[in-house]
Amino acid sequence: MASPAVDRVRAALAKQPRFPLATLPTPLHDAVRLRQALGGPSRCPRILIKRDDLTALGLGGNKARKLEYLVADAKSQGAHTLVTTGAVQSNHARMTAAAACVAGLRCVLVLTTTTATPANAGNLLLDRLYGADVRFVPSVDPMLAVGQDEAVVAEVVAQEQAAGRQAYVIPIGGSSGIGVFGYVGGTAELVDQLSSMGVAPTRLYFASGSRGTQAGLTLGAKLCEAPYRVHGVAVSAGEPEKIERARRIANEAATQLGLPERIDLPELVTDQGFIGEGYGIPTEAGLEAISMVARTEAIVLDPCYTSKAMAALVRHVRTGELTPAQTVVFLHTGGVPAIFTPSFAERYS
Numbered sequence: 249m250a251s252p253a254v255d256r257v258r259a260a261l262a263k264q265p266r267f268p269l270a271t272l273p274t275p276l277h278d279a280v281r282l283r284q285a286l287g288g289p290s291r292c293p294r295i296l297i298k299r300d301d302l303t304a305l306g307l308g309g310n311k312a313r314k315l316e317y318l319v320a321d322a323k324s325q326g327a328h329t330l331v332t333t334g335a336v337q338s339n340h341a342r343m344t345a346a347a348a349c350v351a352g353l354r355c356v357l358v359l360t361t362t363t364a365t366p367a368n369a370g371n372l373l374l375d376r377l378y379g380a381d382v383r384f385v386p387s388v389d390p391m392l393a394v395g396q397d398e399a400v401v402a403e404v405v406a407q408e409q410a411a412g413r414q415a416y417v418i419p420i421g422g423s424s425g426i427g428v429f430g431y432v433g434g435t436a437e438l439v440d441q442l443s444s445m446g447v448a449p450t451r452l453y454f455a456s457g458s459r460g461t462q463a464g465l466t467l468g469a470k471l472c473e474a475p476y477r478v479h480g481v482a483v484s485a486g487e488p489e490k491i492e493r494a495r496r497i498a499n500e501a502a503t504q505l506g507l508p509e510r511i512d513l514p515e516l517v518t519d520q521g522f523i524g525e526g527y528g529i530p531t532e533a534g535l536e537a538i539s540m541v542a543r544t545e546a547i548v549l550d551p552c553y554t555s556k557a558m559a560a561l562v563r564h565v566r567t568g569e570l571t572p573a574q575t576v577v578f579l580h581t582g583g584v585p586a587i588f589t590p591s592f593a594e595r596y597s
């Protein structure tokens with residue numbers, strides 16, 4: 249049975265337009281073999297993996313939850329076309345293309361690329377499979393290019409308008425006040441699962457990029473009175489703008505839900521210790537995490553996001569920052585198609 253706090257959140261969310269896209273609830277998996285590999289119950293906390301890589305839409309991932317609210321908003325505004333941006337292997341872009349198929353909308357993706365001919369593999373291959381119109385913005389650095397794409401987005405919106413179609417622009421990562429609803433709902437789901445299992449984890453680990461997931465998880469944890477502290481693991485630089493963005497969109501969401509709680513900067517924890525050389529560049533600790541989780545649980549992490557978050561969890565087990573009496577949750581946010589790109593695949597040839 250849900251707590252009164254969770255019931256209040258569900259009632260507030262039920263008033264927001266939502267277009268169903270994800271298969272929910274996602275499983276909460278007890279990773280006993282991973283725990284064993286990290287020293288067993290005498291050395292390692294219980295690890296529960298929340299399988300949001302299994303949201304199903306277009307090969308799954310965290311963005312399905314945000315897109316349910318963003319697509320509903322687009323449809324309520326009479327939009328014909330979803331437009332969004334990201335790096336060439338963006339999971340968010342791929343899932344937006346998938347959502348457009350299901351919602352009967354067109355999709356234009358403005359993707360930044362560091363090479364003239366990016367490999368037609370992984371997420372980019374799926375973008376094309378889902379019929380998206382893909383436009384490239386060349387850049388020397390995938391993160392620097394974020395922002396340079398704005399002129400191309402404006403051009404796309406104008407072209408759509410000239411063709412008699414209204415475009416709905418989704419910000420990078422789907423990280424807006426409306427997108428935040430996705431992980432407020434995701435938190436209600438998780439808190440219900442934890443209480444029916446009778447466990448009270450101390451921390452929730454997840455990979456943090458554009459910060460919409462963090463804003464939703466942090467607001468959700470506060471509203472649902474979750475037992476755990478939300479521990480974001482950054483996969484790219486960008487402070488202090490990003491923490492400010494997380495606060496702003498979390499509070500926009502709270503306002504729109506008609507709830508009085510607000511998020512302050514100290515509540516938005518983002519561990520900067522696992523980025524490595526930069527966005528999209530795998531780390532040794534992340535690669536070790538990918539192999540360990542694959543070979544214990546047959547669960548696939550990705551080189552850009554989830555591997556870095558798992559590397560943080562593994563480090564904290566090894567340093568004793570996490571103790572065996574604890575339970576922790578690892579939110580698997582997806583990203584699996586990236587392993588089918590040549591640069592990753594060659595590591596296992």
Ligand SMILES: Cc1ncc(COP(=O)(O)O)c(C=O)c1O
Pocket residue numbers: 309310338339340421423455456457458459460461462550553554581582583584
């Ligand atoms: C697999 C995966 N994990 C985590 C994230 C981070 O989510 P957010 O951009 O909401 O911080 C993303 C974002 O693209 C992602 O694709």
